[in-house]
Amino acid sequence: MRVTKKLVLGTAVTAVALALAACAPQAAPGGGSGDDAAGQSEVTVGILTSETGPLAGYGKQYLDAFKAGLDYATDGTNEVAGIKIAVEYRDDAGDPDKAVTAAKELIGSGVNIIAGTASSGIALALAEQAAQNKILYVAGPAAADAITGANAYTFRSGRQSAQDVATAGTFLDDVSGKNIAVFAQDNAFGQGNVAAVEAILGGQGATVTPVLVAEDVTEFTPFAQQVLAAGPDLVFVAWAGATSGAMWQAMSQQGVLDAIPVVTGLGDSATFGAYGEATEKISFLNHYFPGANGGQVEKAMIDAIESAGGAADLFSPDGFNAAIMIVHAIEEGKGDVDAMVKALEGFEFDGPKGTTTVRASDHALLQEMYQARLVADGGSFTPVLVDTSDAESVAPAEAR
Structure with missing residues (x-):
């Protein structure tokens, strides 16, 4: 994997959640600590964003970049540390009720990582589900400040209004x-x-x-x-x-x-x-336009999206960052929920916007x-x- 981890901005670590599902033996939904969780050979990630509805354009930007980021962070294998990463995609259509229903279905099937959505209202509803079920949620591109620090289980892959x-x-x-x-x-x-x-x-x-x-x-x-x-x-x-x-x-x-x-x-x-x-x-x-940073990671993102027939845009970094963050958490935690979230708190990595840091105290994403x-x-x-x-x-x- 091409990113590195460094703890910064304090060392406080909260017992938080992140991880896995979809293969036997499975941890119970919301669980994830312990030997059973650590033994997973496959992790399923649920991606919820708008594929239809008023925010479909933003959803496409995110999805194109997430797929490019997953390929980038796993060197094209969709695997890390011997763990296969599977992805289940769900259309929230800009509807909080539909998003929560989809999240509950994913969680019920054992999925312990969800990510996505451009709608702040949906993101806050999904953050509630993350706290209730003790799973990781990586929001993005939703910008509401209330997402930062919403609970111990919620992170973000994009910027916020502040x-x-x-x-x-x-x-x-x-x-x-x-x-x-x-x-x-x-x-x-x-x-x-x-x-x-x-x-x-x-x-x-x-x-x-x-x-x-x-x-x-x-x-x-x-x-x-x-x-x-x-x-x-x-x-x-x-x-x-x-x-x-x-x-x-x-x-x-x-x-x-x-x-x-x-x-x-x-x-x-x-x-x-x-x-x-x-x-x-x-x-x-x-927040971002193609060429704004000019670094090698940004170039890799743009090239990958264009090779797949898309075009990088405003919310492309949010999808790319989400993939980097999730792959890193799986690599470090190997299926243990608390260990995976500990890996994300203070995580510093090279993203499409340069050096990007997950602030340990409240999970804000610091970026240029x-x-x-x-x-x-x-x-x-x-x-x-x-x-x-x-x-x-x-x-x-x-x-x-």
Whole structure:
């Protein structure tokens, strides 16, 4: 296997779970410590993510990369330390009830490792199942901060929202004393972003000015003017849905993008053309785009995905990381639940985004983040790296 383990960021080890199933003698679901567990010759991993439904595109990115990562981490054998790794795939269709039902079926058959999902709501429901049944759950790409530290059995293979917000702060030389406007919809998504900016950047000394817009609004000129009137040092935009184009047009026409640095998150490649005339004036915080890291592991991931007929995208590292983490845990623990999770806590490895660390205390995944711009490229736009934020500088606060 091509990754190495190093314990970092403290040595506290919690008795947690991770492991196996699918061949006799099987440990009981939720179990896994002891001689029977350690004697497994095959481990089955359950992957739950959206193959259909509104998040199917994200699910495909994850699945393509997971398969590439499993091949990479096992040198093409799907085996490690003499243990065969089998995979059962389940479509959650973006439905928490369907996901929980599938998880229960997998657990009932003896599966002690599950991973996946792009939906934060589903991830939190699966984390509950992991705690109740004492199995390992590796979430990703779901970004809700509540997944980190949810319980002793839950890890994650992607970034979380706090890392996005911390990256937004890197567009200012010094956050302290600055006024940051949050321009967002007045719904749970927008309010959650306001709360995150207040907690993270407000905690660093910034004044946070929310500019919230009702979801049924279609004329955004007054709100763009409200942003200008607030005189912020930075505008953080958190927006989703069909009104995005009209919103960005108003921000551009009212001169907000010329007067004030405006930052938003860069999504997957399908969104690159969604910003209209505002595109090249926006600064983007970014989890990942192909070429952002430029290292050998990233190249291996991109090449493998493309060889299989796919294309690397925003959530490819989440799937690739999940495979590396699971293979490492099986290699080190050889079927013993507590030993396998102990192997993951503090695990440092080379991933598609460079050096990546599972924080031992709460299982946050520490990783570099990016600043990017979109530049015109014929009839489309291409992301260009502006700067890289190292993992420690954008690390989330430890979950309590």
